Amino acid sequence: MKYVKDFGKFNESLSVGKLNETGEWPSDVDWEYVKNNPDDVDEYTSRIKYMADQMEELKEILPDGFPFELIDVRGFDNYQGAYATVEINGITYKVWEAGDGVGILWIEGYKMDNTSGEDMRAGFQGTLDEIAEALIATESY
Numbered sequence: 001m002k003y004v005k006d007f008g009k010f011n012e013s014l015s016v017g018k019l020n021e022t023g024e025w026p027s028d029v030d031w032e033y034v035k036n037n038p039d040d041v042d043e044y045t046s047r048i049k050y051m052a053d054q055m056e057e058l059k060e061i062l063p064d065g066f067p068f069e070l071i072d073v074r075g076f077d078n079y080q081g082a083y084a085t086v087e088i089n090g091i092t093y094k095v096w097e098a099g100d101g102v103g104i105l106w107i108e109g110y111k112m113d114n115t116s117g118e119d120m121r122a123g124f125q126g127t128l129d130e131i132a133e134a135l136i137a138t139e140s141y
Contacts, residue, residue: 025075034073047097048073051082054105054128055095061132067141089139098125105131112138 029044031052037045055070062068071085071092084095088110098106106115110124112134124134 025077029075031073043078044075047082048075051084051095051097054103055084055086058128058132061128062135063141065141066135067139068135088135089141103127107131110134 026044029048031048034040034045034048034052052070052073055073059066059068059070067087067089069087071087073082073084075082076096081097083097086093086095086107088107093110094108096106096108098104104125104127106123106125108121108123110122112124113122115125116122124131126134
């Protein structure tokens with residue numbers, strides 16, 4: 001580890017940049033960056049755009065006036081991708097990509113739990129339609 005710290009100092013002196021661990025998400029690529037650079041189509045911006053689009057689609061499925069708000073989208077790492085921070089009826093949750101299939105999302109810690117029995121942390125996993133049904137069934141608005 002000492003070598004990595006020393007190497008980082010060496011990099012700074014050469015203005016080469018930051019040394020990232022394998023799988024680390026670049027800290028300068030977030031939702032604000034994506035909104036300000038719509039023509040950027042690299043892997044990181046694409047994953048943030050995908051998650052933001054999924055949250056907008058979910059919002060469109062939900063009834064008018066449903067208490068759902070997209071707060072932010074950030075990248076986590078190369079393997080888990082981006083996650084959205086949302087507010088549902090005044091409570092903040094993280095929504096992650098889940099499974100190997102596109103279109104499956106997981107709301108971490110949501111009160112309707114369908115994942116903790118599968119050796120996963122508690123939360124609700126499903127397609128956008130399944131998530132919308134679960135939210136409508138469990139939230140008063």
